[in-house]
Amino acid sequence: MQTGPQPADFADVRATNLAVVLRHVRAHGPVSRAGIAAATGLNKATVSSLVADLIERRLLRETGLAENRIGRPATMLVLDGSAYAAIGIEVTGDHLTAVAVDLAGEQLLSWRRAFPGREAEPGRGVSAIAALAGRAAARAGTRGRQVLGLTVGVPGLVDEAGAVRSSAALGWSDVDLRGDLLKALRKPEYDVAVDNDANLAALAEQRYGGHDGARNLVYLAGETGLGAGLIVDGRLLRGGRGFTGEIGRIRLHGGTLEELAGIESLIQRALPDADAEGPVTDFAPEVERVAAAARAGDARALEALRDVGRHLGHGLSLLNHLLDPEVIVLGGYFVPLAEWLIPAAGTDGATVTTSAIGPGAAAVGGAARVLDALDAGVLPALAG
The missing domain is CATH 1.10.10.10 (Winged helix-like DNA-binding domain superfamily/Winged helix DNA-binding domain)
Structure with missing residues (x-):
């Protein structure tokens, strides 16, 4: 033998x-x-x-x-970008973003839809994701594109099988999202995958973010949760169970980093009437209100931004000293607030910048993950 x-x-x-x-x-x-x-x-x-x-x-x-x-x-x-499409979907607590790109990186569609998030049962959420994915695939098909794959990015712990083990932002626990999507989409011909949203956003920054030569990169997601995607030596760091990057769970003096520096916490501290009409379910208008108040010199908003920025700096310092990245990228709702957050955070020797991709980076990263498979040699079959 x-x-x-x-x-x-x-x-x-x-x-x-x-x-x-x-x-x-x-x-x-x-x-x-x-x-x-x-x-x-x-x-x-x-x-x-x-x-x-x-x-x-x-x-x-x-x-x-x-x-x-x-x-x-x-x-x-x-x-040649004319024959294929890769689809990515980002799931947050308040919206879905769908993106389709071709092999050459041209964006074929970019859609944003309201999403019930934690207000709905997982089954309703899965149906909404599947419906958006199906429409995106159909649109690509009408343009003569073969869909190579779909990747869905979710805030929280996602295992290798595509099950969402825990997502505080969505209120989900042990949801077999990939399996449920395959059923809802009636076992499509293209591959379906599910990953952590910050992981996918890091892939998007690596491929499309303009950080040429950066083999060590950190993406900090500023959505309804607080997670980090980590590129180390050119590859996504996943860990033993695939649960890396949960920086929001790090406990600092006064609470977890997510409690101290998360977007929800910032809104509540910056806006006196943030909870007047119940819990915030659409964060974009509230973040814009915080930015407008800061530009107007509102003392409460400025103090909240400095406080959140300082706590954020503690988390960035940990990442910087552990991983020594070439660049740390702030994404999501941190982007419109970065002019106040970054100075308060301090760079601690690291290059800290904002995402050039902007909202929906995890959706772009979902599509990038599909295209990365081509780079690894998983090619579409020859016709006929």
Whole structure:
């Protein structure tokens, strides 16, 4: 019996090489076949065969542009975004965001819908998510796009099987969200996945956020919960059970970080009438009210922002000293309040910035997760 490492299957080697070429064109396109061969170490004949395969799969296309060079001009290659779509959905306590992007990164749709969150039973929430996902997939289909996958981002603890083990923001416990979505969507042909929202937002920042070369990045979600997505050495850090990044549960003097620096806490402290009509269920207008009050010099709002920023700084300091990231990105509702929060937090040597993607970063990250699978060699089948 043969033991030890086994030789790689030819199909596996080819899939790996197809992914190498695809990644190179995404990062450096437009690029020629010769340029790919020189950069990757693959021989020219192999590159030509791989490129032909990727063109047939409608993942690459020739632009017809010629690079400046001595001798015969070379045909340049770029990503072909026309055939496929990846869908991401972000779930928060007060809204859903759906995004679809193509392989080239072009946004095909961006929808925001009200969501009952913790006010509704999980079954009603699953139905709302499935309905939005189904409409997004149908819209992509009417544009001639094959949906490669759907990823849903949820605040809270999400296990590897796509079950939401705990979400305080939604009031959910042990909800088999992936399984329920597969049933509601009638076992679609595309892959369905569920992940933590901050994890997906970190993937979005890594792929689309303009942080070129940053292999260590922290995304701090400022939605109805407080979580962090952690990119370490270029990869998403997941931990033994997939429950990393729950920074809101860290206990500081006076309470947990979420209690001291979460958006709900900030609204209650900054606005004297925040609870006048019951619990806040739509946070965007309230956050805008806080920002308007701060711009007007309201003492209560400014004091609340300084206090929350200071507590936030304690959490950022912990992340900075533990992970030494190149950049810490504030997202969600922290973005419109960043001009007050960041100075109060202090950088402690770290680069702290706001998300360039803006609201719905986890939805964008859900789509990015699908496209990351292409980069890893999970390619759509050849037609016919």
